[in-house]
Amino acid sequence: MIWQLCKQHTIAMKKSLSSFPLLLCVLLGSYMARAESLPLAEVLQQAAQGNAQAQSQLAAQYHAGEVVEQDDGKAFEWASKAAAQGNADAQYLLGSLYADGLGVQKDAARAVELIRKAAVQGNADAQFSLAEAYREGRGVAQSDVQAVAWYRKAAEQGHGIAQDALGVMYANGAGVAQSDTQAVAWYRKAAEQGVAYSQANLGDMYANGRGVVQSDAQALVWYRKAAAQGNAAGEFAVGRMYDKGREVKQSDTQAVAWYRKAAEQGLVDAQTNLGLMYEQGRGVAQSDTQAVVWFRKAAEQGFAEAQTNLGLMYEQGRGVEQSDTQAVALYRKAGEQDNAQAQFNMGVMYKQGRGVVQSDAQAVVWFRKAAEQGFAGAQTNLGLMYEQGWGLPKSMDQAVQLYRLAAAQGSEDALRNLGSCYKRGSGVKRNLIAAYALYKVAAVKGQKEAAVNRDELVGKLSAAQLQAGQTLAQRLFVSANIIEKLDLYLRSGKL
Template sequence: MTSLFRPFATLLLASATAFAPLPLIAQDVADPPAETLDVPEMAAIERAWAAGDFVTVRQGLKALAEDPGTALAQYRYGRVLIEGRGGPRDPAGAALWLDKAVQQNHVEAATLLARIYLSDVAGGPGRDAAKAADLLTRAATRGDASAQYLLGLLYQNGQGVARDQDAAFNWLLAAAEQRHAMAQFSLAAVQFENNDQVEGLRWLRAAAGEGLTEAQIQLALLLDNPDSGATNRVEALDWFRRAAETGHVMAQRMLGTRYLQGDGVPADPQEALRWLTLAAKAGDAGAMSNLGYAFARGEGVPQDLEQAAGWYGMGAEHGLGRAMVALARQMEIGSGVPEDFDTALSWYTRALETPDARLARIELGRLAAEGRLDGRAAPQRAVPWVLAAAKAGRDGAIDWLDAQAKAGNIPAQSALARHWFDTDMARHQEALTLMRAAADAGDGPAQFTLAGILARGDHDGTPDYVEAHKWYNIAATFGHPDAPEKREVLGALMTPDQIATAQAAARTWFETDALRVPAPEGN
């Protein structure tokens, strides 16, 4: 299986192996079957069930479970006890009555009782995977799809039984062939893990077709990915829509964004707003941010900067970094909201702690290059921000780094040297001089980068393993996380004499100035 499919398979397996919380058991159990006992009381209970009168159901089933004590009545009574219908939940009582039904070979009772043993519900009999496996085996061998699915998971994870992937596959397949959606979903994951994309897609489509929302969204994402090898964006849109219509907020956001941008569908502002608003009201920060973007740009809707700030603000409060950055930008220039540089700076800084930190670094770097952070942030802290701004092509960023480097700012020397090595071959020697100066002054990133340059021979075309090993050793001592591994890899290419020489050079470096410490770094 290619790396592209591993996230999907991992998610599928994670979804499949998590046993549902006990209050949701009823979702996996069909409504009471049409089969009734040949007594008038059961017919009255059926009518009460259909009417939602669970007090009558509970009282009636209790009587029938006790006398005449049929398996069906005992199973149904155990079910209402565990679900808490018509009275408080009674897990211990449920287990008792379900066990009575199991003794009369009631299949659904065995499956439900097994789930209780797997759930470790408060007031219940306690988790016992081995007992659950025994109950599920009884029900699975008699064809119960839910039991086959759960038994497959137990074999897959070695819970209550010895781990056996072949047995797991066979039980999952048995359930999947009975159109058990979660079994199909789990089987898709197994097939992707086994590098069988064709079968993986077949079972994923089957689960999606059975209405399993998670399968629908995973199938949509797979088909929407241009690198999946199974790309079909038209079909992906259909699955996004199906998942969106069941209330899946990510699907609603994806669908709304597609309509907003006219991506694979004709642009439709009304549909875009409908789906994005539904997702946003359900708490999806991405949808909030996308609405902010739409109103800020006037994309498909009339431009409304005040409303844009409102949506960005909601996304920011929900912790979305890109919404924080967009809101901060509006506050910085007073666009749709009163100008408030201090609050804007606070939002930029908060965004540094999110997955969208790169966007925040660029904006903070721009502000530093403009001199607007003077007195607010130490130049050393601003260096990685300005470097991000330079990589993004922001005006003045390189000039700021150059001025700071000339003023003796060691992190600036390191950052500028790395930038020149990456972007300007004509300045490699100048960059190397700066890099050595920063490394000698204790800058960890400079030490690590210098080691890599020397190991590859990027400085003059000739690798210098001894000097590279020395700098990897020094960087490792100062705590660079990747330096130890690089040092070991390089050491495997060196002779013992070369390694000894490199180690001696590192000791000499430390002895030359015992007060050397790593230069401060920041976000």
């Protein structure tokens, strides 16, 4: 059995992954503000006379094509002159040109060397860029600890994007002790400066009650602030609030509208959810073709949930020509990213020999990957593989253990299989009352074979046993932990 489509309704902390060129816009803006009163002729004259600040400004103008014709070669020339005199802004600009191979051959190590010089002099943009280099391992050995150190230097100077980045590091416990409280503090500083990513991240902290008292109202306030700036993460989050009816009246139409805004900006979470809205016909006319379009956009960006969903569309021939081969290729990509749903689906495809050469051994490999992540369907199927000795040595002890794990999550298939173990006394002590109760609970959850098993068992029970089985089933059904309640009965023999 292939399970339903994956639905992505949570959003990881979104970090501004600004590259060096993006920060040049910030840098150039500061040059332009200082240069408003200086005509180009005067800037050229001062630069020619060796004035480092004028040379640095001229380099930025050539890079951006402001006032003068855009020319990275000349930007490199003038930035080199100013950087040689120790001008921090020029060092940062020159490092950025090396980083992206603009006007000079790309050289990550030289880029970091120059940006470090600017950072040491206190240039906040350079400090942020150096932190990014450490976080990504570009031109330096990767180090989250060093990234945090440099993010902090820039953040303490009021650099909004660095404040957001430092918040992300605290939220994820990367390079620093995990602290939701500190994450919120830094997100708030940046959010209040208008940094859209931080506004969305602060909204997430409120939505999830991390580092603050949970508040959908506050979450929505910050999501809307981010969305108002056209931030895709904020737009997606507002859509999610409408989708779930949190702090707003539930509206599939509004959810679709907001998902679309974010999806058109390339946000994979939004593309996936928009695909799901089309697949389910919620807020839009049902269209498998459009579902495939949006799943594909996210899948091509490597998003595992979308790859899994697109794989299922290929497997079922919905919106695309049916192809088990394509389904397997997509499931494999997602499974290799540790997507449990895809790993489970890979196990099924290998067990059934669909799109791949049939292999119980490979089915076991994939079921185990998903089972180790707590995926109930995989735990159930791996249990069955152990019970039957398919692809590995037969072991009822292992089978029962896996059925119990899945049954504790409410899996009707696992409840039915565990019921059969108690009926036969396989891997457990035979107990027909427990078997009946497990069959009954599974049947109520919709497991059709369990209903047949339950009815067949009735004739083998005394009136007292049947009453006990019905009572136990009722208690299991309402229990928060079915297995704990079952074990309590088995130990005491009392209901």
